[in-house]
Amino acid sequence: MSAVIVGVAESDLGIVGPDRTELALQAQAARRALAEAGLTLADVDGLATASVEMNAPVLRVAEYLGVRPTYLDSTNVGGASFVSHVGHAALAIEAGLCEVVLITYGSTQRSQRSRVYGQAGAVRYEEQYEQIWGLPMPVGAYALAASRHMGLYGTTAGQLAEVAVAARQWAALNPVAFSRDPLSIEDVLASPMVCSPLHVRDCCLVTDGGGALVMTSAERAADLPGLPVDVLGFGEASTHYRIMSMPDLSSIPAAISAPAALARAGLSVSDIDVFELYDSFTITVLLTLEAIGLCAAGEGGAFVAGGRLAPGGDLAVNTSGGGLSYCHPGMFGIFTVIEAVRQLRGECGERQVTGARTALAHGTGGTLSSGATVVLGRQG
Numbered sequence: 001m002s003a004v005i006v007g008v009a010e011s012d013l014g015i016v017g018p019d020r021t022e023l024a025l026q027a028q029a030a031r032r033a034l035a036e037a038g039l040t041l042a043d044v045d046g047l048a049t050a051s052v053e054m055n056a057p058v059l060r061v062a063e064y065l066g067v068r069p070t071y072l073d074s075t076n077v078g079g080a081s082f083v084s085h086v087g088h089a090a091l092a093i094e095a096g097l098c099e100v101v102l103i104t105y106g107s108t109q110r111s112q113r114s115r116v117y118g119q120a121g122a123v124r125y126e127e128q129y130e131q132i133w134g135l136p137m138p139v140g141a142y143a144l145a146a147s148r149h150m151g152l153y154g155t156t157a158g159q160l161a162e163v164a165v166a167a168r169q170w171a172a173l174n175p176v177a178f179s180r181d182p183l184s185i186e187d188v189l190a191s192p193m194v195c196s197p198l199h200v201r202d203c204c205l206v207t208d209g210g211g212a213l214v215m216t217s218a219e220r221a222a223d224l225p226g227l228p229v230d231v232l233g234f235g236e237a238s239t240h241y242r243i244m245s246m247p248d249l250s251s252i253p254a255a256i257s258a259p260a261a262l263a264r265a266g267l268s269v270s271d272i273d274v275f276e277l278y279d280s281f282t283i284t285v286l287l288t289l290e291a292i293g294l295c296a297a298g299e300g301g302a303f304v305a306g307g308r309l310a311p312g313g314d315l316a317v318n319t320s321g322g323g324l325s326y327c328h329p330g331m332f333g334i335f336t337v338i339e340a341v342r343q344l345r346g347e348c349g350e351r352q353v354t355g356a357r358t359a360l361a362h363g364t365g366g367t368l369s370s371g372a373t374v375v376l377g378r379q380g
Contacts, residue, residue, distance in 0.1 A: 003090035004221045004228035005376070007037030007214030008338040013327045014178050016208045017111025022051065023064045025106035025210030030065060033212035038225045039100060046071035046092060046101030046215075048085035052109065052330040061104055071098035077238065078365020079278055081105075082213070082334035083372035086361075087234030089215045099220060106210030107329035126242040136195055139203060139281070141243035141367035143195040146283040148249035150197060152298060155286070157197055159301030161188035163282040164201045164324050166310035171321025173311065173351035178207050179325040202282040204323035204332070211334040213341075229341045232267070232358075233375040235260030243367040250298070253371030254291035254362055261360070265375040269293045272375070273356040274343045275315065276336035278364040279322040285309075288362060289317075292373075316353040319343060333363030337374065344378040 009032030011025040026049070034040055047069040051057035058074040071092050075084050082105055089101040130137070135144075149155045165185055171177035188201040221228040237256035240246045262268060269292055277288045286300035294315070295303040309317040318324075320339040323332040340359035342348050362373045 002218045003093040003215055003231045004218050005213055005215050005231065005337070005341050006221050006224050006226055006228050007033035007039065008341045009033035009036060009212050010176070010335070010338065011106060011210035013176055013209035014207055015110055017108035020108065022054070022106035022108055022210065023060065025108070025208070026061055026104040026212065027065055029106065029210040029212035030102055030104050033214045034102070036226060037214040039214060041065055041067055043100045044102045045069055046089060046098035048073035048075070048089060048101060048103045049105060050074060050076040050081035050331065052107055069098070071101065077370035077372065079280060079331040079333045080236070080363030080365035080370045080372040081331060083337060083361055083363035083374055084236050086213065086215070086231060086337055086374050087236060087372065090231045090234060093215060093217050099216060101215045103213040103215070103334065104210065105331060105334045107331070108208045109330045110206050110208045126244070130242060130244055138367055139195045139198060142281040142283055143198045144243060145249045145287065145368060146197050146281070149283060149286065152250055153301065155301035157189055158185055159305060160197070160202055160282040160286065161185040162304045162307070163279065163285045163309065164188050166304070166307060166313070167279060167318050167322045167324040169310045170319050170351055171325035173349070174321050174326055177321040177326040178205055198281060198283070204280045204328040205325070207327045207329050209327045209329040211338050213334065213337055227345050228379055229344050230377040230379060231374060232377045233261040233263070233265030234373065235264065236370070236372040238370045241366060241369050246368060250287070252287045252291050252364065252368045254288050254364065254373065257371040257373040258292035258360070258362060261373040261375045267358065267375060272358050272360045273316065274319060274340060274353050274359040275317045276320070276340045276359065276361045277318060278332055278336060278362055279318055279324050280332065280364065282324070284364055284368070285317070287368070288364065292360070292362065311351065316356070319348065319351050319353060333372070336361040336363060340376050344376060
């Protein structure tokens with residue numbers, strides 16, 4: 001692939017409403033990312049976005065920003081959407097459909113104290129077969145997967161807690177992370193149960209916030225001030241929508257999307273220096289580690305033990321603090337790419353992974369329904 005990422009930015013994060021909308025947060029992040037790239041809104045001819053709550057978000061964002069793109073992408077596959085947008089934009093740039101693609105996301109979910117999930121109003125479509133039994137969504141779906149993993153492989157609640165503790169230790173090094181206080185395995189296990197076996201600290205944050213990415217061709221990037229990051233490979237996959245239709249509760253779409261992305265990049269998982277993995281819940285990370293080939297099926301619990309994912313551990317995973325401790329405004333996928341780019345540029349301060357030259361960013365959407373993976377590389 002010859003497309004590159006030349007700008008990344010967050011909006012203000014945490015609790016930033018209710019006086020600002022998700023459109024306002026996207027505009028703030030977009031202007032910051034474009035300024036970093038040395039570009040303006042007038043340069044944008046491609047736009048991609050998705051929303052938890054808005055209908056036709058790409059049209060609304062285009063209008064709000066005052067841009068008239070000739071390439072539009074409103075792919076919505078849950079939290080994986082923005083990782084998919086990166087892959088799609090790379091293909092569009094290479095095909096000559098556009099030159100500068102802006103990818104944005106924003107949500108004021110925490111300020112609104114709301115979560116829109118599934119079909120509002122009457123229960124219909126697939127929901128009618130799950131909601132009548134009172135399964136809380138989406139946490140109930142992930143709790144089912146965690147229970148299955150425990151039953152099949154003997155995974156423990158303490159091993160799940162390792163994921164949350166590692167994320168918090170990375171977040172302590174990130175000045176804009178929402179939760180930075182010390183967290184122990186005992187703290188995770190003592191936190192209230194949300195949906196057995198998942199405790200509060202096994203679950204992602206609910207915050208406000210937004211993010212933006214700017215992509216262009218390698219040729220255009222040569223005239224821009226920043227260090228471009230190459231998009232080396234991309235893959236996406238889906239195996240189901242509702243959790244009742246998941247073919248195997250212990251195998252997720254990352255098992256398809258990640259190998260495809262690595263193969264297109266000409267790399268193996270052992271070549272990757274930094275992993276930014278969607279962590280909606282602690283079980284999501286365990287399943288993703290197995291799916292992308294860092295450990296065998298069923299070995300995720302033992303693999304993360306002893307602080308392996310934490311600063312100073314064997315594997316750099318979710319170095320921003322992830323959705324568990326950094327931010328999680330409804331959909332998190334765009335932030336995996338933002339952190340991966342910053343790590344490859346060497347911009348992460350105390351949490352910088354020394355010598356990072358390759359990164360894998362992965363998004364998970366729905367109820368373990370979709371997976372999108374990008375492999376990125378540092379130039380020079």
